[in-house]
Amino acid sequence: MTMKARRGERRTDALSKDRIVEVAIAILDAEGESALTFRTLAARLATGAGAIYWHVADKTALLTAATGDLIDRALAEGDDAPPRQAVRALALRVFDLIDAHSWVGGHLAREPWQPAMLRIFEGVGRQIQALGVPESTQFNAATALVNYILGCAGQNAANARLMPPGTDRDAALAAFAAEWTKLDPAEHPFVRKMAARLGDHDDREQFLAGVDLILAGLEAGR
Amino acid sequence: MTMKARRGERRTDALSKDRIVEVAIAILDAEGESALTFRTLAARLATGAGAIYWHVADKTALLTAATGDLIDRALAEGDDAPPRQAVRALALRVFDLIDAHSWVGGHLAREPWQPAMLRIFEGVGRQIQALGVPESTQFNAATALVNYILGCAGQNAANARLMPPGTDRDAALAAFAAEWTKLDPAEHPFVRKMAARLGDHDDREQFLAGVDLILAGLEAGR
DNA sequence: ACCTGAACACCGTTCAAGT
DNA sequence: ACCTGAACACCGTTCAAGT
Numbered sequence: 001m002t003m004k005a006r007r008g009e010r011r012t013d014a015l016s017k018d019r020i021v022e023v024a025i026a027i028l029d030a031e032g033e034s035a036l037t038f039r040t041l042a043a044r045l046a047t048g049a050g051a052i053y054w055h056v057a058d059k060t061a062l063l064t065a066a067t068g069d070l071i072d073r074a075l076a077e078g079d080d081a082p083p084r085q086a087v088r089a090l091a092l093r094v095f096d097l098i099d100a101h102s103w104v105g106g107h108l109a110r111e112p113w114q115p116a117m118l119r120i121f122e123g124v125g126r127q128i129q130a131l132g133v134p135e136s137t138q139f140n141a142a143t144a145l146v147n148y149i150l151g152c153a154g155q156n157a158a159n160a161r162l163m164p165p166g167t168d169r170d171a172a173l174a175a176f177a178a179e180w181t182k183l184d185p186a187e188h189p190f191v192r193k194m195a196a197r198l199g200d201h202d203d204r205e206q207f208l209a210g211v212d213l214i215l216a217g218l219e220a221g222r
Numbered sequence: 223m224t225m226k227a228r229r230g231e232r233r234t235d236a237l238s239k240d241r242i243v244e245v246a247i248a249i250l251d252a253e254g255e256s257a258l259t260f261r262t263l264a265a266r267l268a269t270g271a272g273a274i275y276w277h278v279a280d281k282t283a284l285l286t287a288a289t290g291d292l293i294d295r296a297l298a299e300g301d302d303a304p305p306r307q308a309v310r311a312l313a314l315r316v317f318d319l320i321d322a323h324s325w326v327g328g329h330l331a332r333e334p335w336q337p338a339m340l341r342i343f344e345g346v347g348r349q350i351q352a353l354g355v356p357e358s359t360q361f362n363a364a365t366a367l368v369n370y371i372l373g374c375a376g377q378n379a380a381n382a383r384l385m386p387p388g389t390d391r392d393a394a395l396a397a398f399a400a401e402w403t404k405l406d407p408a409e410h411p412f413v414r415k416m417a418a419r420l421g422d423h424d425d426r427e428q429f430l431a432g433v434d435l436i437l438a439g440l441e442a443g444r
Numbered sequence: 445a446c447c448t449g450a451a452c453a454c455c456g457t458t459c460a461a462g463t
Numbered sequence: 464a465c466c467t468g469a470a471c472a473c474c475g476t477t478c479a480a481g482t
Contacts, residue, residue, distance in 0.1 A: 035480080038456065050458075055465095059456065109331055109376045113384065113398070118405075118413055124466040125412035137431075139419045142412070144432030148366065151373030154331045162335065176335070184341075190364070191340055197361045209359070210224035210366030210436075217439030237447080260475065270448040272477075277446095281475065448481070455474065463468070 015047060017055045018124050021065045025101075028066065032164060033103040033157075036063075063107045064114045070097055070104055071116035075123060077138050083130035084215065090123045091149060091211045095204060102160030105153035112150060133218055145214055152207050173199050237269060239277045243287045247323075250288065254386060255325040255379075285329045285337045292326055293317055293338035297345060305352035306437065312345045313371060313433045316428060320375050324382030327375035334372060343368050355440055367436055374429050395421050 023044050027036050038059070042049040056062045074097040079086045098105040103113035108117060125142040133141050163172045180188070237257050245266050249258050260281070264271040278284045297321040301308045320327040330339060347364040385394045402410070402417035 037454090039454095048469095049456085050468070051466050053457070109373075110380065111344075112377050112380050118410065121408050121416075122413050125416065129412060138412075139416050139423065140428050140431040141435065142416070143372065143428055144435050147373035147377060147432060148370045149373065150376055151331075151369035151371065152377055154372055155334050155369060158332065158334050180340075188340065188344050190351060190360075191344050194343075194361050194364070200360065206362050206365055209362040210234065210369060213363065213366050213439035213443075214432075214435050215439070216442045217435035217437070220438045220442035221435075259473090261473095264449095270450095271475085272449070273447050275476070446482085448479105450478095450480105452477075453475095456472095458471075459469095460467105460474105463466085 015045060015051060015055060017065065019054055020045065020055055021062065021069060024062055025069070028103045029101055031060050032160070033106055036103075043186075060111065063103075063112060064116070067104050067107045068116045071119055072103060075119055080106065084128040086130075087124060087145070087215065088208065088211060090127065091145070092208065093209050094120060094149055097151065098156050099204070102157045105155075105160075106157035109150055109154035109157060117146070117150075120149065124149075128218070131215075131218065132222065135219070141214075141218055145211070148210055148214060150218075152210070156203075170199065178186040237267065237273060237277060239287065241441050242267065242277055243284065246284055247288050249293070250325045251323055254382070255328055258325075263298075279338060283334065285325075286333065288337070289326050289329045289336065290338045292323060293341055297341060297352060304331075305349040308347060308352075308429065309349040309367070309437065310433060312342075312349065313367070314426075314430065316371055317374065317429050321426070324379045325378075327382075328379035331372055331376035331379060339368070339372075342371065346371075350440070353437075353440065354444065358442070359440075363440055370432055370436060374432070389441055392421065397401070 020041070024036060024041055027041065027044065036059075038049045039053055040051060045052075052062075056065065058127045071094070074093045075090070077093070079089050081089060098108070108114070111117075121142060125138065128138055128141050128145070163169060177195040177198040180191050180198065183192055185192060246258060246263055249263065249266065255436075258281075260271045260274055264274060267274075273361070274284075278287065293316070296315045297312070299315070301311050303311060320330075330336070343364060346367045347360065350360055350363050350367070385391060399417040399420040402413050402420065405414055407414060
């Protein structure tokens with residue numbers, strides 16, 4: 001997108017970190033996490049695989065840069081809503097991003113110590129502060145929320161791996177529900193009862209319900 | 223441990239799924255997730271790499287079996303405590319297990335649709351039921367708790383990767399805190415303020431604080 | 445039925461050599 | 464300064480061949 005065109009650059013489509021990340025995201029989005037290879041990426045960029053290493057340290061750094069780009073974009077929209085609504089909106093933006101790009105969820109879950117995660121932590125923390133949570137519990141509260149988001153991110157990535165684009169989602173969930181129902185009633189009574197809810201539940205709503213639970217706990221402690 | 227000794231077996235140390243899993247766990251615990259290779263595993267078992275495939279479908283299945291073993295063992299201890307204490311105890315047992323075997327955290331986060339996860343879900347759900355949570359919210363509540371645990375599991379695995387055994391934990395955390403302090407005060411005021419708490423926080427305590435937050439939210443909704 | 449081990453089809457990463 | 468592409472050091476997995 002914003003290609004830092006340097007002076008003295010020869011071709012319009014010269015290699016640059018931005019362009020590499022851009023193409024990586026395109027591959028990731030279109031074909032999934034497992035399709036991103038330095039060889040395929042290099043082919044798409046019409047270079048050698050080694051060339052990429054001049055611009056990016058390694059594959060983890062590449063994924064981190066790609067994740068950072070998307071998270072930045074997702075968090076860019078301002079929110080001057082009251083804190084309670086603002087956290088929900090923030091969480092929801094992260095959820096929707098991960099839902100649209102499941103590999104982001106995978107990378108966040110795998111590498112939580114990355115700038116994008118810090119940005120989420122910052123956004124969450126600010127609202128928690130605005131919520132009037134006492135200083136002594138702000139750290140725990142923000143961490144809890146972020147860890148919850150992280151867990152959902154991983155779940156989402158796993159789901160995407162399990163049901164690649166083109167999969168009949170309803171059928172896949174029905175298959176899981178059927179398996180749950182086959183479990184030993186003595187050992188898994190609760191799971192069996194929940195099988196019925198698997199099919200008609202809404203991931204997004206469920207995600208938000210978890211956020212609300214944590215926020216409610218925070219307000220109860222107030 | 224419990225080697226299903228089949229009739230007609232030749233050597234005492236014949237290959238079996240149990241023995242493979244046992245040795246895999248030993249490698250994982252001693253040298254970390256990246257050290258487990260079908261080649262090293264086969265070498266340790268004094269066989270060829272291909273032999274393992276007769277007993278285990280693939281590497282994921284191996285990790286799943288190993289994780290299942292440890293989770294089973296960790297959840298085996300009964301808890302006839304009141305539900306509130308029982309969930310905390312259950313969560314804590316999972317945390318301590320993951321803390322001792324970080325690869326379990328990694329695998330749970332990577333593959334949430336596994337029996338071990340279902341067992342955790344079952345345990346959590348039962349107590350949530352006992353807590354008197356209305357049926358309509360039991361699914362969301364149990365999922366939230368499990369997703370939170372999942373997120374912490376991933377965090378823990380990432381931490382272990384970042385600070386392998388022998389690392390000075392205090393120094394590593396101090397380094398992170400120093401980096402946080404170097405962030406732009408305009409963009410990361412909250413993170414900067416939290417840097418001070420990074421060093422003296424207790425992971426286990428923080429984990430439990432998150433569980434309590436969710437439980438408090440559940441009781442507030444009651 | 446169970447095991448062997450070479451071979452296959454990949455990976456990420458490095459690096460001498462080029463321009 | 465930046466790119467090329469062969470080569471290195473691995474992987475998980477398969478499978479013909481053995482016992």
